[in-house]
Amino acid sequence: MTASVPLARGDEARHRKDETGAAQSPSDRAVRCAVGTLMATAPASAREAERILAAAAARACLPETVLAGAVLDAARGIPVPAGAERALRQAVRAARTPRPAPSSGPYLLPLREDAEKALGRHFEARLRLTAAPADREARGAFEDSLFTLCVLMGRPCPAEALHEAVQYTES
Numbered sequence: 805m806t807a808s809v810p811l812a813r814g815d816e817a818r819h820r821k822d823e824t825g826a827a828q829s830p831s832d833r834a835v836r837c838a839v840g841t842l843m844a845t846a847p848a849s850a851r852e853a854e855r856i857l858a859a860a861a862a863r864a865c866l867p868e869t870v871l872a873g874a875v876l877d878a879a880r881g882i883p884v885p886a887g888a889e890r891a892l893r894q895a896v897r898a899a900r901t902p903r904p905a906p907s908s909g910p911y912l913l914p915l916r917e918d919a920e921k922a923l924g925r926h927f928e929a930r931l932r933l934t935a936a937p938a939d940r941e942a943r944g945a946f947e948d949s950l951f952t953l954c955v956l957m958g959r960p961c962p963a964e965a966l967h968e969a970v971q972y973t974e975s
Contacts, residue, residue, distance in 0.1 A: 831869035841875050842875065846899065859898065860895035864890075874888040914956045918956065919956060922952050922956050923953070925952070930949075932946070957969050
């Protein structure tokens, strides 16, 4: 439950208290609302939306609170300055662009036979799962095979690990 509380200095602006009783300034609320708007439109997690807002504010040379107000104005249909809109678009695009995996120095590769066995187990598990999608054992075997490929190839993403394992065994 939110309640309006006048400031101690007698200012015209009012702070709101949230459920925990902590006072929030209008600029804090604007930033939170802008983060929520970015989460819905980007789509992004809360942390990513905060990073997008911070990056766009730095790119536009504006305080985050001013850029947050521009995001809220845009959501209401009010025109936004071109520089702020451009900075937001660039920040969202940069957040969506996948970063290449760091390839600093030589790293260990598995034995080719181990990679081939892991790929074979993965493809067998995928066939089992395709044949019986509701089978918990088939789902577990499939997820285990993906995890094994991720560890074996040193990649956090299963798609990257699978791709790299196929490339490695075919070369």
